[in-house]
Amino acid sequence: MTADSIDSEARSGWEAVAEEAGTLRARVRELPVATASRPADLRAEVERRFPLEAPMPLPDLVHEAAALLREHAVHVIHPRYFGLFNPSVREAAPLGDALAALYNPQLAVWSHSAAAAELERHVLRRLGAALGREGDVATFTTGGAEANLTAVLAALARGAPGWEQGGVRALAARPAVYVSAEAHHSFVKIVRIIGLGTDALREVQVDGALRMDPVALERRIAEDRAAGWAPLLVVGTLGTTGAGVIDPLPALAEVAARAGAWFHVDAAYGGAAALVARLSAVLDGIRAADSVTWDAHKGLSVPMGAGMIFCSDAEALRRAFAVTTTYMPSAAADEPYAATIQWSRRAIGLKVLFALAETGLAGAGALFERQVRMGDALRERLLARGFRLLNATPLPVVCFTHRELDAGRVSSTDVVGQVVGRGRAWISEVVLNGRQRALRACITSFHTAEADLDVLLEELERALLHPSP
Ligand SMILES: Cc1ncc(COP(=O)(O)O)c(C=O)c1O
Secondary structure, rough: OOOHHHHHHHHHHHHHHHHHHHHHHHHHOOOOOOOOOOOEEEEEEEEHHHOOOOOOOHHOOOOOOOHHHHHOOEEEEEEOOOOOOOOOOHHHHHHHHHHHHOOOOOOHHHHHOOHHHHHHHHHHHHHHHOOOOOEEEEEEEHHHHHHHHHHHHHHHHHHHHOOOHHOHHHOOEEEEEEEEOHHHHHHEEEEEEEOOHHHHHEEOOOOOOOOEEEHHHHHHHHHHHHHHEEEEEEEEEOOOOOOHHHHHHHHHHHHHHHHOOEEEEEEEOHHHHOOOHHHHHHHOOOOHEEEEEOOOOOOOOOOOEEEEEEEHHHHHHHHHHHHOEEEEEEOOOOHHHHHOOOOOOOOOOOHHHHHHHHHHHHHHHHHHHHHHHHHHHHHHHHHHOOOOEEEOOOEEEEEEEEEHHHHHOOHHHHHHHHHHHHHHOOOOEEEEEEEEEEEEEEOOOOOHHHHHHHHHHOOOOHHHHOOOO
């Protein structure tokens, strides 16, 4: 192959991607939101389409993979995917992501990736400022789970002297981690990963509005201290996974400070509120946190994974992650690898930069605000049609029930099964505070319009009136 033929082959591959990108939005709207794929059939189809025996032309690769992606998925980019926090994406972010893949900068070391490192730091500085957290050390992570793990490791580095050398076995008192009963379950994995075990995880009770109860937190901390535990970290959530609820962050910050514990805010989803002026009140207390998780791949409509951790204690991060090697520049010199779990790291921030630069920060906020308005419109419609709301949040997460459900004439599992099965919308069910079963619809797409809400209502009512036999 000549250099020219390689160039032309590459170009035809990119043209196939461009064709895909140019038609995707309209096409997805016409697709069922979810398909019910049969694993064995799909596996056989994958084998057939990708035999890996002879070279495949790039356009064919694109067409074959795109066909599978279209036919076998829950389309989280569909305007009637009322789902978990998986967003629709605009075209800018995938362009940035493609550039990151093409140039493949190595983010472990600043001098290897000077431009990529500084482009990322620029984004993190601007988003940090939007949170009101100028001056934080910040880094991109694969997602919210890694960002939360980073926070717990930094808390151990600061709050558990001797941990770096001796590990958790060397600690005089066993550290305890406080989350609300509605917090994200990444913390269950985290306490396992770091060797504390799930016994160290305290699920503090929530109040009637599903917010962590600061009085219950303080009481639990006192009981634990008396029993020989050492309170390590308190986690407040800004936008819980189930109900989008915002914990009382200022009060939790005070309790954490009195206990000498690290205060972490998991704003994986709700961080996007920082770009919406009328939601600024939900950030109250976030400045008091030692660290904050925020996922661009949730409220900022960036493709997965694009987590971020903001931390005010640079020394704690350094103690947790800096190592000395002969083959890397000194960790003392503000090197990226010295403030993160990862080593070789993709330039995750490029896609975030592209997303934010295409619209401007205000434009990105407007996309999220549009979802917030659709959330309000959905609540209005549900109330007007006799549904009952079960959560209160300014974020577009709506948990609800209906008298047919309350009376047991139909189950929420059946309603979800029918709605998802017919393919016109995707919703889920959730159990709030361990006891209240609810239907859950979250606006995750800036394409969702009022007409899409009407389709959802139609589907809900149809399912309620005609329970499956
Ligand atoms: C509040 C919250 N925190 C953390 C996470 C974990 O984020 P990720 O899936 O990006 O690891 C999620 C995921 O939905 C979440 O809702």
